[in-house]
Amino acid sequence: MSEVATTGPLRSAGSFTTPRARRRYFVVLGTLLVLAVVSGFGLLAWANPMPVGSAGFWRIAQHRATDVTVMALVAVAQATATVSFQTVTNNRIITPSIMGFESLYRVVQTSTVYLFGVAGIVAIQGIGQFAIQVAIMVALAVALYGWLLSGRYGNLQIMLLVGIVIGGGLGAISTFMQRLLTPSEFDVLAARLFGNVSNADPSYLPLAIPLVVAASALLWLRSRRLNLMALGPDAARSLGVDHRRELFIVLFLVAVLMATSTALVGPMTFLGFLVATLAYQFADTHDHRLIFPVAVLTAFTILAGAYFVMKNVFYAQGMVSILIELVGGTVFLIVILRKGRL
Secondary structure: OOOOOOOOOOOOOOOOHHHHHHHHHHHHHHHHHHHHHHHHHHHHHHHHHHHOOHHHHHHHHHHHHHHHHHHHHHHHHHHHHHHHHHHHHHHOOOOHHHHHHHHHHHHHHHHHHHOOOOHHHHHHHOHHHHHHHHHHHHHHHHHHHHHHHHHHOOOHHHHHHHHHHHHHHHHHHHHHHHHHHHHHHHHHHHHHOOOHHHHHHHHHHHHHHHHHHHHHHHHHOOOHHHHHHOOOOHHHOOOOOOOOHHHHHHHHHHHHHHHHHHHOOOOOHHHHHHHHHHHHHHHHOHHHHHHHHHHHHHHHHHHHHHHHHHHHHHOOOOOOOHHHHHHHHHHHHHHHHHHHHO
16 A cells, blocks of 8 residues: 655644644743733832842832732733634624723713712722722623623624614713813813723722633633634534523623723723734634633733833823824724725
8 A cells, every 4th residue: 555645744623733833832922921920020120229039129019019910900801801702703803892891981980070070080989989880881781782682683793883882972972071071170080081000999909800810710711612602603503502692601701801901990992902913813723722821911011011111211100001002003904904804
């Protein structure tokens, strides 16, 4: 019998098509891990006047650790939520912000200043206000999902369109109230409508950490089902997945992550898109168990880098959304122009 000659690398139907792709993934993952660790430690150590490792050094670093923790939470929430959302919608352009979470955040902040003045911003601080804001966002999202996905004619495309309309309506309400504010009130409000790490109150963390950890862990545990959902509704059903039920569960967990992130630091429209786009390129695999870690590490590295630049170059501490929106918006336009479609 004659042997059949094979050319090129051996291919596999697993998470990686070739051994080279496997090696490349772990090199990328290791590089991102090192960058994330260096970025996090750099934020703690940069311009710290005390010797590294001394009691004074750690005392100063402890005050900065809150910002690093917030960035880690936002990175996990935005990365996991965006990758999951794009998977179940089968679209790598749209992000969870399309459902109006950021518009709702703007309405809450604007209406508070409009009704109660600058003192209203101070009055609504605390974990109670944070919990109420997250609960409102999640409740509205679940109501929207339940209404649009459970009906006989319900489908994902209609839900997305309704989300866009609701977001636009909430944005119009916010704009109307902002025009009626005094200049001093508008200045205070404008600072809170930017995605700002400094917006996060340390008292929020005992609630934010469990929410982000639980929701992201549940999405990671559903990675195999997300792999099937990425094949489309018909293929997922043929492989034994209850598509509508799985869709509702994933969207609920995405709502929890996005609501927590937005209520914690404010809107970051293009962060999720930027991170997901880079993660798909870096990971080069369809397996969500492998995509999620790359996306989270990429998000944290981007956030830490943007925070460092804004704090030490432009002296605008915490205003990371300005740089991220600029870079993320540019990447969005490049992707659109390359694809030629949404």
